[in-house]
Amino acid sequence: MGLLFFLFLATTISDGSPAKETIPGDKVLLLGPGTGPGVDRAPGLSCLSWRLAVETNNIIDWNTVPGQCEDYIGYYMLGQQYRKDSAMVTNQALLHAQSLTVGRDGKDVWVFDIDETSLSNSPYYASQGFGAEPYDATSFNKWVLEAKAPALPESLKLYQKLLSLGIKVVFLTGRPEDQRNVTSSNLRLVGYHTWEKLILKQTSYSGETAVAYKSSERGKLVKSGYRIVGNIGDQWSDLLGTNPGNRTFKLPDPMYYIG
Template sequence: MSAYGHEMEREHSTQTLSSRGGSEMGSRYVVESGIYMTSFAATIFIGALVTFGILLLTLLIALTVMLQSCQSKSAGVVEIGKLSDDYNYCKIYVFHAELNGLEADDFPSICKDLTVRYIKEGQYARDLNFTMWVVEGYFNSITPVYDGLDVVLMDIDDVLPSNIHYTNLYRFDQYGCTDCVEEAMHLKHMLILRLYMKLQASGWPLILLSRKPEEMQNATLEHLISVGYGGWSSLIMRLDNEMEMNSREYFSRRRAVMQKEGFRITGIISSQMDALTGPFSGKRVFKLPNPIYYRFEHHIESTNIPL
């Protein structure tokens, strides 16, 4: 083939390649400049978008509900914390009021409200039952010496007709708690009587103490017998020359006399601090829970209001 023929062939080949390359580049351009899909693929894509939107909306609603729940719980924690603080404050206040013989009228109003809740919500009954369990557990673990000198002192004013008008102190009727107070005091009577009978059955000599004057002895004896008490070793009431004494001094002097006479005080049981404090208090003292604080020596006159 001549040189001219070769040259023409090369030009023809070059044009052919150029034409092909141009068409391939054009094809690529069309593919890259747009996305083509079938109707089925488009349906799936749109459905996925809708599903994603629904899931996102559900997540937002769940987060909103959780946030509101957390806020409510936080508010509840703050309220419970405040109630707990008030309760602890009043508990300490009452303890020191009893310890120092303060007047009930000096109590903060918040403490009077919590006293009502303490009774109505059953916490007093639970505390009383648990305290009785502690007392009984102690006396079940020991036995009295059979010389009759190991004695247990019980504050019997907890079960005698009261010399206190509870409604005048705390006005429980204003809180709708008159019935719950009566129920609480009835429970107290029943549990003290049960404890009394268990101690007596275990051979413990029982000496009963009262802040009431000795001139009320006959009425006191009749009442004790009528409600199931009996067989005690001694009943101690105030003599005329003891009526002006502070009740703490009165109890301390009586215990001192007992020890001089050879008695061994194994335990003292009372809901009032004045009977448990001071010298000659023996081996153990047991404080029964008392939701209503008062001072007996300020209300010596007799009434017919039951505890």
Template sequence: MPPKRHRITDDNLYCDSWRFSVETNDAGTWTNIPSRCVAFVQDYMTGVRYLSDSAAVANYSLSFARGVQIGGDGKDAWVFDIDETLLSNLPYYEAHGFGSETFDEASFDEWVDLAKAPALPASLKLYKELQQLGFKIFLLTGRSEHQRNATAKNLLYARYNNWERLLLRGPSDQGTTATVYKSEKRSDLINEGYRIHGSSGDQWSDLLGFAVAQRSFKLPNPMYYIA
């Protein structure tokens, strides 16, 4: 058995390559993080790297947004996902193995009902700056309609406000993948005359499909995958 330091280095290399594959969508569908990567994901999520990566994405987003010509018609839109994009569920995942445990909907729903998820700092800053630039903000989440009140309460608790619309999965949206559900909702916005300049999400299913934004911004999330 190699010395501990060596094993840790090997795990870091393995897990960093695993993270590359996950963040570029090369890994495709996956359920739990590899068991040997729990310490790696914990380090990444609770240290400076997660904050630094999120801040870099927000900076590129803002830099693009500043170049958008805002019309006078109130139809310039930006779409944000919520979980791990505007709000951070890190306190929940810290108590649940950082993505190494099988997802438990009941306990996660209890967490959602608490409405105490903090803002992802870089996203909160970006959100306010986009509003100042004149973008209308649409929040498009895989959360269900019955979680509307808890979600709105949590957003306000985290200092998000004045969104144009909060879009959740209604009864007719159940049973579709996130990619299709979110594409359909973006398509509806385009049909209403909105120009979706930017879209921010931690999942590729927030960003791909049809009716995609002019620019899509992938935030980091090595904890879980949603198809």
């Protein structure tokens, strides 16, 4: 069997719009034979079961994807199942939003994480590998500064629907404050054209856990009179802690763990 290539394609969100490639040709992930979806090559370890345990937060504080599961995770992230799983989450989020009675004071907000929630870093991981090697902050920050991350299509669709319902969006990210301009540019470039707030991590938060940081920032929103009617993120640390919102929605991300 020859080598297999997988290309992550994302459709535009407007109804009837043509599909467009969101990962350049030179970012296609090269995978070896026999590592397609559902294939477990690791004796004694089911990669599918490992991914389930990660998503349900039963495996915590992990640093890297098991080496023998890297190809499996690559196929998942660049294939249709990731898109289908994301759509299941965002569809449920939209149903929740549609059930709400939105206030007229403009204080109903929905919190969005950014990386692997609003923006996809799949092009970066397709070139660097899917988590079996330790996280390289230098190369990732270089990627962020390029402002080329595509939108996660399902999240962009949810974003647009929320705005049409009169719900405002707050982006809350662990990215540092010095990446504000490039993050703002990237968001606008891929279709996130407006927001109530874009909250990035100040240096004063250095050393705090993601749960503590995001809880604190959500607390400030509530104190300012905002009502968090929904919250979506790819990490459990986006959703746990205080003031999480009326409902939380967990997007899939088996590539890394942030506690």
